Amino acid sequence: MTAPCPCGSGGPYARCCGALHAAFASGQGLHAATPEALMRSRYSAFVLDLPDYLRATWHASTRPAELAPPEPGLKWLGLAVKQSVLQDADHGTVEFVARSKLGGRAHRLHEVSRFVREGGIWFYVDGDLS
Template sequence: MPMPAASPCPCGRPATYAGCCGALHAAHAGRQALMAPTPEALMRSRYSAFVLDLRPYLLATWHASRRPGELDPPEPGLKWLGLDVKRSTMHDADHGTVEFVARSRLGGRAHRLHEVSRFVRENGAWFYVDGDLS
């Protein structure tokens, strides 16, 4: 079921889904050129895409050099609980990193994903390259 546009954005920013990550998701679905303006904005939109199981968006925003052929559906019962961006750093005009913690629950157990993700900009578009887990 799609997320209502007026719902709070899953990424944790104080905005509606439509006014935040939903705009990027909708642009991609409509094959429009709206792109994330920063690595952090892309990372937040990717987190929201995981929450909403938008696998085509996740694949499209993954750098071609590291993009998997497909993504498995989420495990039944997986619930994303929140995102905490620890820091976002620009290394130059076309390279950045974002450190974050994403929390989830599966089968009654809490999980925590702590990653420093690398992003690259090509032809004006930011892409997720890879990340180091902490």
């Protein structure tokens, strides 16, 4: 049986975010079809600790020089996409809630993320926390 995708889509990882992660790892590039697909793949990359994928999908104008490793004991619990909107062909936003647990305490990250498409490739730009 194929493992479910961490992004909560209900599909198997290999045919969901895993396909994007594998394409990137094999040098085939980034191919998320929508801002929501990219956001889901980034959430899964956080869950699976794939910092190279996270950096590659972060727009160069806002990409941090380094990503801190996940805190020991951090467990991602789930993702809920609240809204996904295309402003035009090259700009979109995705509102989501990501839940995690660390040191026995539950955490909730509620963000409206901004995405831009350049050269046919979607990138995460930044987000506003709620």
